[in-house]
Amino acid sequence: MTKDDFASTVGVGGVVGTNFTWPEGSAERKRNDLTPAREQKFEKWISIYDTRRKCCPAGNI
Amino acid sequence: MKKLGFTWVTLDDGWQTAQGDWFLQPQKFPNGDADMRVLVDKIHAEGFKAQLWWAAAGCGSGYGVGQEASGLAAAERGWQQAEDFLLEFLVSLPGRSRRHRIPQSDRGESPQGLGFRRLKLDGQHMNGAPPCYNPAHKHARPEESVEGMPKFFQALYDTARQAKPDALIEFCPCGTAYSFFTLPFLNMSVASDPESAWQVRTKGKTLKALQGDSVA
Numbered sequence: 001m002t003k004d005d006f007a008s009t010v011g012v013g014g015v016v017g018t019n020f021t022w023p024e025g026s027a028e029r030k031r032n033d034l035t036p037a038r039e040q041k042f043e044k045w046i047s048i049y050d051t052r053r054k055c056c057p058a059g060n061i
Numbered sequence: 062m063k064k065l066g067f068t069w070v071t072l073d074d075g076w077q078t079a080q081g082d083w084f085l086q087p088q089k090f091p092n093g094d095a096d097m098r099v100l101v102d103k104i105h106a107e108g109f110k111a112q113l114w115w116a117a118a119g120c121g122s123g124y125g126v127g128q129e130a131s132g133l134a135a136a137e138r139g140w141q142q143a144e145d146f147l148l149e150f151l152v153s154l155p156g157r158s159r160r161h162r163i164p165q166s167d168r169g170e171s172p173q174g175l176g177f178r179r180l181k182l183d184g185q186h187m188n189g190a191p192p193c194y195n196p197a198h199k200h201a202r203p204e205e206s207v208e209g210m211p212k213f214f215q216a217l218y219d220t221a222r223q224a225k226p227d228a229l230i231e232f233c234p235c236g237t238a239y240s241f242f243t244l245p246f247l248n249m250s251v252a253s254d255p256e257s258a259w260q261v262r263t264k265g266k267t268l269k270a271l272q273g274d275s276v277a
Contacts, residue, residue: 005261008258008265009252009265012261012266012269013269014261014265017069018067039065042065043065046066046067
């Protein structure tokens with residue numbers, strides 16, 4: 001899903017961000033629901049960002 | 062939020078009465094600024110930093126400025142409102158007039174900055190204004206409105222950074238490209254509403270090339 005393309009953001013040295021509504025089902029727009037699948041994806045990419053943020057923005061990419 | 066590793070929390074679109082008025086939505090904040098202050102304090106107490114969404118210079122359904130007697134008055138009120146907004150949301154300013162804020166504030170509540178550390182300025186409209194031919198605005202030339210848009214954002218940026226030297230000013234022209242004329246007046250960009258990996262990567266690399274590592 002394009003809106004969850006964290007790889008491109010991390011790859012160019014960007015700061016990862018999200019947009020969601022919780023709990024699931026409370027959003028006006030269903031696409032904003034924080035589903036378990038999105039939660040897992042967020043956790044994975046925020047962790048990758050945290051690990052790599054000290055090197056990516058300063059590197060040759 | 063902590064489990065996922067977030068460090069910033071943004072209060073997004075929906076806290077205001079209308080885009081352009083920027084009064085707190087009474088259904089969501091029945092006690093006005095006090096409720097907002099509680100929310101911001103809670104965000105900070107939990108170890109996060111608070112950011113506020115704002116469609117600066119935007120107006121939408123329910124916008125009250127359109128009821129002003131003249132366009133010039135509306136423009137003047139709009140800028141005054143923007144200035145008040147910035148200062149009141151970022152810093153504590155004892156004794157400052159709150160004439161453009163919610164009615165509760167006008168009844169003698171002690172003015173307190175609401176403590177946000179960052180602003181997310183949002184909307185494609187921020188990229189530019191068309192020439193203005195409205196005689197009520199008393200422009201010397203129609204292009205004054207075009208030239209004034211970047212100056213508006215320069216003033217916002219300078220005011221915010223003066224109030225809080227470490228303030229982050231995020232600029233989000235949604236899925237569109239940035240305007241060259243407003244780029245100097247932001248220190249955080251976004252890859253918002255991305256259409257493709259190509260867009261995200263091109264945007265990110267272009268901004269890094271233009272502004273270096275100082276832009277997040």
